[in-house]
Amino acid sequence: MENPYLPYPVRIDDIEIATEDKSLKTFKFVFLNPEDEDKFSYHAGQFAELSIPGVGEIPIGIASSPVEKGFVKFTVFKTGVVTAHLHNMKVGDIMGIRGPLGNWYPWDKLENKNVVIIGGGFAFTTLRSSIIYMLDPANRSKFKNIDVVYGARSPGMLLYREELFEWEKRDDINMHITVDGTDDPDWKYHTGFVPTIVEQNAPKADEDTYAIICGPPIMIKFTQPSLTQLGYKEHQIIMSLENRMKCGIGMCGRCNIGKELVCKDGPVFTLEQINQTPKEY
């Protein structure tokens, strides 16, 4: 077995400012050793440790999709020591990536099901990965209806805007894009908070429908009642959690919720599972 703490060396290939306030940037990495890309074979919903020598590591959801080859992408919010350093790095800089880590959305279970994706703010990264994965011609027929509710504070705070508007035009995915508010008179999508848009637009639950939610705790908290009202049962609500992490492999002991480790047993849990653990996230 390889040393799970040893990052694969990568080069920053591209940096894109992701939101109008510049608090988020999308980093595209290329593996220095091509064989490492095969070892870093991942599923939509997993995360990795971005590892900057001399600074530290941060666990970040993988924003690129398993069907995209030749690179990996992460969208990072500038908030702590490592993310602030990363935001100042340049194309060409060398750093490391450790992973893929954690479990993923239950793609086997979701086959032949309707999937409703609900995201808020910058917690849309692994959801982007998931949408790209599901829309891939090789995969689209495996899923029934796909609905996406995605909201941010303002139009400029929506991640992956170009892609969102492209998806909006397609007929094999139902997009419900929303912003908390905007003064743009040409805004042609929804205005309102995610829970409300979910209540008004998400499909009613049946046995074959699952919801995946990713977002700030407050959004998750208020979206749950909307989903319950639409008839979703606890096992049909799938969530991705975040906690402070160091090792990412279930050993350092800090990210637990009860006996489950968010880094290794998660980050993806059903609401049914979460309801059996202390809510320490």
Added chain:
Amino acid sequence: MKFITIDKKDWAKGIEKSRETYRLFGPVKDKNGFLIKRLEQDILPDMEYHDSIMSAKSILFPQTEKMLSTTLDDSKKDHHIMKRDQIDTTPRAIIGIRPYDAKAIQLVKLNFDTDDYRDPYWCDAYEVTTFVGLAINKPGPFDFSTSTGTGPFCEEGLDILLADLDDQFLAKVLTEKGETFISACGFDTIGDEKESSALFDVLRKEAEKNIVSHIETNKLKEKTILELHEAPFWDDIAFSCINCGTCTYVCPTCWCFDIQDEVKQKDSVRLRIWDTCMSSLFTRHATGHNPRETKVQRVRQRFMHKLKYFFDKYDQGIMCVGCGRCVKSCPVNIDIREVCNIMNSYEKQD
């Protein structure tokens, strides 16, 4: 089972001889009490010690350990590419480790050596280590090891178990590793198997009789995590806690760690450092949000982890070997024995 008798007059010579192939660790008197440390040249393990302030866990899991390093100098080859440094894989022997500490290492192993990942630092150190236990003839008042699945003569996790017979040690050789160590010492006076075995039995029973404190764990399994987590007694238990973390550092089964990078000029190292769940920083997110913000939450985490989460996760008993160090060292007299009994006897009121 093979028994070897070692006359104490020959002890020092044998231990010295083993240094040809082994790096030795053992009890050494420090200003505050005994520690299990590297035995430098001419220092012998102090086999008269009763218990050590810190356990032997640091031999496999040092307080600070270098994991990876690299250079940040862009003009150097492989700059910013982290690598693991060469490590010393010479065989090590921990002489005089107490049976409960050896058992604790087996519990810690469940964390570091899993089907999914193998922590190479801990596992590599474990593999080259021989555990030479010293049975406890007279357990102290803090020892409750017999009710945690170990005991003063427990052999689990040991390669050799030594019993102190005043003028000699009687060694029970338990594994091949133990056999190799005994040979390296040149100890070869074979003891009568039946007689020695009987003697071990007598000593064990005598020692176990000396253990006066016990805990009850029989009902922990049947309670749900949420039942115990939401129980009303946590405020009282945590009331006097000052979150100093001493209990976690002295605990032989506490394995939580932090990873930090340090830079000196252009040399960068990534370190693994002991951490403690008693610290609020342990779980604080970069946003400032903290799922275990209050000390009650943190105290509850420690006891729930040891006495319930671990129990449920591995089905190998509780994550406590009854050494009593945390009880002895706690500045505000929080006692895991009491907490365990409270948890075990708790019945949820509807």
